[in-house]
Amino acid sequence: MNNEQPVLGKGLLAADRLAHANINPATGLATDYLNHFNEVVMLLEMLPAMPECAEDVLDWSPVPYEAHFETSTFKDKELAVMAYRAAPQKLRTHLEARVAAINSAVESAQQQIREAPDVSIAAADICEMAIQLIRPLISQASGIIHGYTAPDPSQAEGEDAQAEIDAMFA
Template sequence: MECNDPVLGVGPLAADKLEQANINPKTGLATDYLNHFNEVVMLLEMLPAMPDCAQDVLQWKPLDYQSHFEKSTFTEKQLAILAFQAAPPKLRTHLEARVAQIDKAVLDAQEQLRVTPDPAAIAQLIASLATNEIKPLISLASGVIHGRVEGDTTQLEGDEAQAEIDAMFA
């Protein structure tokens, strides 16, 4: 690590600054990133009632964490990017693995929409995929953002545990 590398809890990445920006001070990660996926899941789930949403679904593109914040209106986007760079590599790796799974599931749904002449014909199947496959993956990604990695027996306590629960139902 170089002397100039950002460190969680120090300087611009002080815990209070991260908390104020809605960035987890222990992980350096922000749940705002999950909005990128929550929006497309909402559209996928709306397909049975509104097949016209298919065009919006097809316009969705995968974005990695940093690209999301670079394009977002998140007030503290530069801080979010800096904190991500300082996040523990294990957490970044696990988050990126969950994101790859989410991206693949959404891209698969998009492909089904592209090859089916009538989106209404598969709308229920795709909505079910969103609810039963993609949402649980988003919950796993939320857990990583809050410091929980599958297979890791470390338990979150107090406010962190509540934040993880809240994020799952956001």
């Protein structure tokens, strides 16, 4: 019995197999995961014209990377999970930090919706603030999936990012 963990670029995780499955062969990460966040961004963008989308925004909830694929219709979902587990820890850590920031921004927007006396009046402001935060974070997550990582953020920088999110929704 072979207990070796799969390695990116070899065997089941061969580069051509990953590329064919729309999984970055160098990182082991798939942009399909970002669809989860793009969906809520789309709902937030529709909010000013369709305040009834507020319920859909409120129904949105965070989903971890592996859980997204385990429950998705992604054709190669098992391969995506296997590749994620083989991905370099540094990349996964960077991605998870961006995902946490996205989740926090969405949760802040959801709180604003809950607290708004009239969603139709507050919708444009909620949408604008959320989009200004979430879109760049999704772009950063996409960059990580494609192999770009910024220098390791210090704890203070993480606190500053959270303070910025909190300030925009205050």
